[in-house]
Amino acid sequence: MMLGLLLARGGVDVVVLEKHGDFLRDFRGDTVHPSTLDILRQIGLLDAFLRIPHRREQTIAIRFADGTIDLGDFRGLQPFDYLALAPQWDFLDLLADAARACPNFSLRMRSEATGLLHDANGRVSGVQAHDVDGELEINADLVIACDGRGSILRDAAGLAVETFGAPMDVLWFRLPRLATDPDQTQGIPARGRLLVMLDRNDYWQCAYLIAKGSDALVRAHPLQTFRDLVAPLLPFAPARMDALQGWSEVKTLEVRIDRLQRWNVPGLLFIGDAAHAMSPIGGVGINLAIQDAVATANLLGPMLAGTAAIDDTQLARVQHRRLWPTQVIQGVQRIAQARVIAPLLDNTAAGGLLRAPALLRFASRFLAFRHLPARLFGYGIRRERVQFGARG
Ligand SMILES: Cc1cc2nc3c(=O)[nH]c(=O)nc-3n(C[C@H](O)[C@H](O)[C@H](O)COP(=O)(O)OP(=O)(O)OC[C@H]3O[C@@H](n4cnc5c(N)ncnc54)[C@H](O)[C@@H]3O)c2cc1C
Structure with missing residues (x-):
């Protein structure tokens, strides 16, 4: 949603698919760390966010x-x-409402991506999906998979996953x-x-x-x-x-911790948990996904807003930029799992x-x-x- 908002504001035509009918699910976690608060400040949504009923934990x-x-x-x-604890459905609604103000943004709820479309050269050219009216195909210059730790587009792309396990x-x-x-x-x-x-x-x-x-x-x-x-x-x-x-x-x-070895193939990029599933330790996964979104918009936005064909070699820049922070945080989570949680639960x-x-x-x-x-x-x-x- 954050990436959709940034790209749409930058003039890129964006379609976001969400398989559920709303964002009202508890399991999403609700920690909004200073890194995300700062992003909200930069995009002019901090005051609106702070009007959502939330708690501040120092x-x-x-x-x-x-x-x-x-x-x-x-x-x-x-x-x-402080870190803010706010229901994630309210946070997502805030981003969705801001994005809907852009005429080039479309959020399709109850629309589930079920597979990938390819052009004659094997490049990803869109997704197969289904919504309340049945099956559909959505063509796109670039597909960005943000479908979480159970990503089906990962499987569809056949990318290798490094799994680190969780106790x-x-x-x-x-x-x-x-x-x-x-x-x-x-x-x-x-x-x-x-x-x-x-x-x-x-x-x-x-x-x-x-x-486990x-x-x-x-x-x-x-x-x-x-x-x-x-x-x-x-x-x-x-x-x-x-x-x-x-x-x-x-x-x-x-709970799982894993990471794609490669976050992109021609026409398709993975970010957030779809690229690197995060453990709840530190309540940091949402915030890391937001950082991925900002990096993706920064690195690819100008190209996507332009008229030239997409240069697929540019997609790797997102992984190049975001891999190291992801590795560090996952590394700390793995140490906490191995040294603290596993012995405790054993x-x-x-x-x-x-x-x-x-x-x-x-x-x-x-x-x-x-x-x-x-x-x-x-x-x-x-x-x-x-x-x-x-x-x-
Ligand atoms: C038990 C637990 C607690 C956690 N608590 C926290 C916490 O408090 N704070 C924190 O920062 N992190 C927490 N995390 C980690 C956090 O949930 C993830 O890192 C974060 O949600 C990743 O964001 P994302 O946008 O990549 O994926 P998600 O938040 O998983 O979003 C994926 C979205 O894609 C939709 N979707 C999935 N498949 C499809 C499809 N095929 N077509 C269309 N839509 C689809 C889903 O409905 C969902 O809305 C927790 C994790 C676990 C396991």
């Missing part, structure tokens, strides 16, 4: 048995000393939030378990990590077993888990909250240490500046 806390530690700390960082999947559910509850997004590690609670003002969005592939096993037990596992981790009365009435209220989100005997490691407790006294995750995930590496399509 610190991300980890709650241990012996007290809470602020691991990520945005205080003192400029120009944004966990996530059970995603809501709990009611009371005025007396703590008001901070927090991670709560315990022996064999990890709960992350996102404060969404009137409710808690909870992510409970389970060992163990979903069926967990669900084979009565819901009460799950309630009993999670309840001791809550920072308030365990009875709140009774609000969960059935397994249907618990969604399973598959411990099959569920037990009480963990005590904070002494070194972590010591290091967290220093603001510079607490700034590290905020800088790495919040501000990112090789931050993009909008050079194409900033204004309509």
Whole structure:
């Protein structure tokens, strides 16, 4: 959506396909980091974004048995000393509305790309799709696949994927939030378990990590077993888990980290999770996808807005620019998975909250240490500046 907006504002004819009828899905995550806030400022949408009901988190806390530690700390960082938590459907609606103001932009909801079209030379020349009226073909000078970690266009293009694995999947559910509850997004590690609670003002969005592939096993037990596992981790009365009435209220989100070895073929480019699926660690995947979009618009926008034929050799410049930041963030996510999450979940005997490691407790006294995750995930590496399509 961000790329569609930038290209359309720059004068490129854009069609965006979205297979769903709306953006109202919970699993999209809602962290909008300073890197994205800054992009919104550059394209004149920051004020409108900040009018969306959102929370500002200045610190991300980890709650241990012996007290809470602020691991990520945005205080003192400029120009944004917080990360925003905003429902992604509102964020996407904002971008879509801004893009619709361009007469050369079209957003086709309930339109699913199902395959690729090729010209006589084998170059990708569009997509096959279906919408409510049936099958259709959409021709394009360039197809940009942003269809997420389950990308079917990846398969259609037959590109090689490097898979790094993930030790966990996530059970995603809501709990009611009371005025007396703590008001901070927090991670709560315990022996064999990890709960992350996102404060969404009137409710808690909870992510409970389970060992990869163990979903069926967990669900084979009565819901009460799950309630009993999670309840001791809550920072308030365990009875709140009774609000969960059935397994249907618990969604399973598959976690994976992978990366295409090559992000483009003639006529087709991959960005975002379709090029590099991100783990939820650091809540950074949305922000990285936005950076990809800005880089793509900067690098390819002028060519797409021109009248000359597309030079396919230019497509590789996007991967060239975005590969390194992606590798670094995925590398950090893989280390966190291997060193922290896998050992935690391997411990099959569920037990009480963990005590904070002494070194972590010591290091967290220093603001510079607490700034590290905020800088790495919040501000990112090789931050993009909008050079194409900033204004309509
Ligand atoms: C459990 C979990 C929690 C996460 N939490 C966060 C978080 O809090 N913050 C964060 O920054 N990142 C988070 N991430 C990572 C984040 O979700 C992704 O990195 C990010 O959404 C990638 O954005 P994208 O636009 O590339 O893909 P997506 O957000 O997946 O968007 C792809 C879009 O394409 C549509 N689509 C798919 N296939 C087709 C098709 N064939 N035709 C038409 N449309 C199609 C989909 O409906 C979707 O709207 C999380 C990941 C997981 C697994």
